[in-house]
Amino acid sequence: DAKTTQPPSMDCAEGRAANLPCNHSTISGNEYVYWYRQIHSQGPQYIIHGLKNNETNEMASLIITEDRKSSTLILPHATLRDTAVYYCIVRLTGNYQLIWGAGTKLIIKP
């Protein structure tokens, strides 16, 4: 079973920051948080991952709480092309598998 909980859907206005929350209260100390997104019927696209420090790359920022029980993915200036399903995943240790939940459907509105 997935170790993450995400809201099923969110809206965001174009040009604003999109903040996608994720709860992972049972995360273990060595397990990383990964974010992927999937635009309709395409393969998932890697966004970012982190362990306990905040991370930023050209696509997004990842903010992980100090207790590591939740995180937030931030898309700083959302565009219509950011409309997708966003998956927050805790990567297992041992076999390093990605266990996928249902994700958040993010709709960017003009």
Added chain:
Amino acid sequence: KAGVTQTPRYLIKTRGQQVTLSCSPISGHRSVSWYQQTPGQGLQFLFEYFSETQRNKGNFPGRFSGRQFSNSRSEMNVSTLELGDSALYLCASSLIVVTSTDTQYFGPGTRLTVL
């Protein structure tokens, strides 16, 4: 660098037939994982191959099988197709997947429809 490629992109088969899907990983990547995605079950892990050996396996029946070649290309096979096998089959590659930070990159998928 070219991404993960999957062929064919679309496939229509009838019940009872078998099908073979192909995946070419990113150059230099040695691990290939396969996933099945359906509207009802979401993304589910099928199996992972590294150096021509199946390293991990998900909870799927034996009708689902795979293999990896010496050039890291991988194929998966589904025998005796059932209607419920209709899905998007995704392939992901990574360098070695022996650490938590070895990122998996996905191909566009093969859309299989079983009639």
